[in-house]
Amino acid sequence: MTLLANPTLRLFIGAALISLSPVWVRLVDVAPSTSGFYRVLFGAVALVVYLIATRRQLHLSRRVWWLLLVTSFFLALDLWFWHRSINYIGPGLSTLLANFQVFFMMIAGIVFLRQVPRPAQVIAVPLALLGLALIVGLDWSALPEDYRLGVIFGLLTAVTYAAYLLMLRASRSLSSFRVPTRELAVVSVMCAVMMAAIVLVEGESLMIPTYEDLGWLVAYGVLSHSLGWLFIASSLSEVTTVEAGLALLLQPTLSFAWDVLFFERPMTAIELIGAMIALVAIYLGSRTSSKQIQGAR
Numbered sequence: 161m162t163l164l165a166n167p168t169l170r171l172f173i174g175a176a177l178i179s180l181s182p183v184w185v186r187l188v189d190v191a192p193s194t195s196g197f198y199r200v201l202f203g204a205v206a207l208v209v210y211l212i213a214t215r216r217q218l219h220l221s222r223r224v225w226w227l228l229l230v231t232s233f234f235l236a237l238d239l240w241f242w243h244r245s246i247n248y249i250g251p252g253l254s255t256l257l258a259n260f261q262v263f264f265m266m267i268a269g270i271v272f273l274r275q276v277p278r279p280a281q282v283i284a285v286p287l288a289l290l291g292l293a294l295i296v297g298l299d300w301s302a303l304p305e306d307y308r309l310g311v312i313f314g315l316l317t318a319v320t321y322a323a324y325l326l327m328l329r330a331s332r333s334l335s336s337f338r339v340p341t342r343e344l345a346v347v348s349v350m351c352a353v354m355m356a357a358i359v360l361v362e363g364e365s366l367m368i369p370t371y372e373d374l375g376w377l378v379a380y381g382v383l384s385h386s387l388g389w390l391f392i393a394s395s396l397s398e399v400t401t402v403e404a405g406l407a408l409l410l411q412p413t414l415s416f417a418w419d420v421l422f423f424e425r426p427m428t429a430i431e432l433i434g435a436m437i438a439l440v441a442i443y444l445g446s447r448t449s450s451k452q453i454q455g456a457r
Contacts, residue, residue: 167398174391175407177383179414182251183422184380185243188373191364192243195377197355198368199239202381204348210386211345218342224331228343231327232350234320239351240358242317248310252419253295256412256438257314260288262445264322280444288441294434339394348385405446409439 185195220228238258245254263285269275296311297303303311331343359366368374396404416435419425427435 167395168403170391171395171399171403171407172410174388174393174395175410176414177388177391179255179411180388180418181380181384182242182246182255182415183418184376184384185246186251186423187376188380189369190373190377191359191362192247193240193355193359193362194364194366195380196236196239196243197352197359197366198377199380199385200235200348200355201352202378203385204345204352204381206382206386207341207345207348211341216342218346220342220346221334224334224343225346227327227331227334228346229350231324231331231343232347232354234324234327235347235351236354236358237320238317238324239355241313241320245310245313245317248306249314250419250423250425252412252416252425252435254310254314254317255415256295256435256442257292257311258317258321259408259412259442260315260318261322261325262408262442263288264319265325266445268322268326284441284444287444288438291434291436291438291441294437295431338397339390341390341393344386344389344393405443408446409443412442413439 181199184199185192188195190198242254242258245257248254266277266281270277292311296307300308328340328343328347332340335343337343356366368377392407399407416425420427
């Protein structure tokens with residue numbers, strides 16, 4: 161427990177736990193929306209138990225409740241796109257694309273907050289596109305349809321995740337709590353209801369086929385969704401911007417590593433160079449000033 165008092169250690173443990181999220185999705189034999197439902201359901205249970213055990217009360221205003229409802233809607237969209245992207249193009253690339261949210265956050269800062277992007281952020285955008293082009297190839301029409309759909313879903317994940325972070329940031333601006341445990345618990349419960357409705361509309365099942373699948377889904381909800389995110393959230397105010405940026409890079413980097421190690425993803429030298437360029441671009445794009453928006457998946 162003394163080790164976990166170190167905010168830098170918590171930050172990187174959290175990033176490592178979250179990097180396993182797409183692995184759980186690939187391992188389970190359930191529909192994409194079903195795995196999304198159980199992620200937020202088991203995550204919500206873990207967070208609610210924590211709030212009850214520590215006797216923390218919600219004390220959220222009506223406006224915050226409405227903001228969290230919209231936040232939950234964008235999280236549900238994010239999970240819908242991301243889980244399909246994982247199935248089509250694998251955990252590594254889908255997670256890398258999801259982390260392109262830093263560029264959409266940057267655009268939001270420019271449009272809504274009149275923030276002036278730093279030179280490094282401007283350079284990051286073409287770098288990210290170059291990296292993506294090297295990974296997927298320059299001939300878009302030659303790619304399989306499912307692969308192209310996976311890339312599109314990955315980019316839509318980035319858009320909806322940026323919207324989720326913006327709404328969560330808006331709710332946090334009205335809160336005096338240092339760590340957003342309450343907000344994440346509420347969002348998880350609301351999102352679970354939305355994902356359950358999506359599963360039913362799609363005609364899929366909420367049944368978990370095996371105990372092994374149950375174990376993966378519990379790990380997804382408790383370790384990645386709840387514990388990993390809370391480790392990061394509790395440490396951000398105590399670490400440097402460089403450390404936060406490196407943690408942001410660690411998650412997609414490890415997801416790529418898990419994809420290669422666990423699912424034998426083939427990687428050419430060109431793809432590896434493209435991934436490295438994209439990661440550098442994400443790091444540059446995340447180097448915001450203290451007044452700019454930041455987010456980590």
